[in-house]
Amino acid sequence: MAQKYRIYINEKVILLTESEPKKADSYEKIDAQMFDLKIIYTWILAHHNKNFYIICTDAKLFMKNIIAGITLIEAAGGLVKNNKDEYLFIYRNDKWDLPKGKIEKDEKTKVAAVREVEEECGIKVSKLGAKICKTYHSYISKGEVVLKKTHWYDMSYKGKEKLTPQVEEGITDVRWFKPNHIDAIVKNTFPSILDVLVKEDLIKDKPALLSE
Incomplete structure (x- = not known):
């Protein structure tokens, strides 16, 4: 292929x-x-x-x-599903996003993914599932063009903790969304997040930029 x-x-x-x-x-x-x-x-x-x-x-x-040929930053995060079949999203920088963050030195990718989800949302992940995909996005950091490679994983949650946004990371809201309400996410998120949602079949009409 x-x-x-x-x-x-x-x-x-x-x-x-x-x-x-x-x-x-x-x-x-x-x-x-x-x-x-x-x-x-x-x-x-x-x-x-x-x-x-x-x-x-x-x-x-x-x-x-x-x-x-470029500075690579590696990150990891997850798409978390609870026992009500709802999915966890965070709100940061005026966009809906999935919890993720940089992988620390000598930290395993899977460990980083779970840690970042737990830190950013205030929950304890019940189970780490399969890897969904990797996404790449480029931006300016300290005046330099960098490339971020993010590893995404399926996760499940069965707890009852109150969702707590990690405000020091600029997160202002953490919320569960039912699959039929994810249109609200689609209208105000990043293309890399759409990529993850498409791979998990959570978007029925594939966005044009992901049609190839």
């Missing part, structure tokens, strides 16, 4: 693909030979288009080369 990767920059996406996108007319092509994320970052933000793609013979290798 052909490999595909997405790098998100705010509301925009760069698709790394081994074949032409089905809806190529809605994308702008970027030359693989000239691509440098640190250089093109500002151009992407200023461009009117939201969707970009790069054709590469080996998308996995191309992604490895991008990572090798």
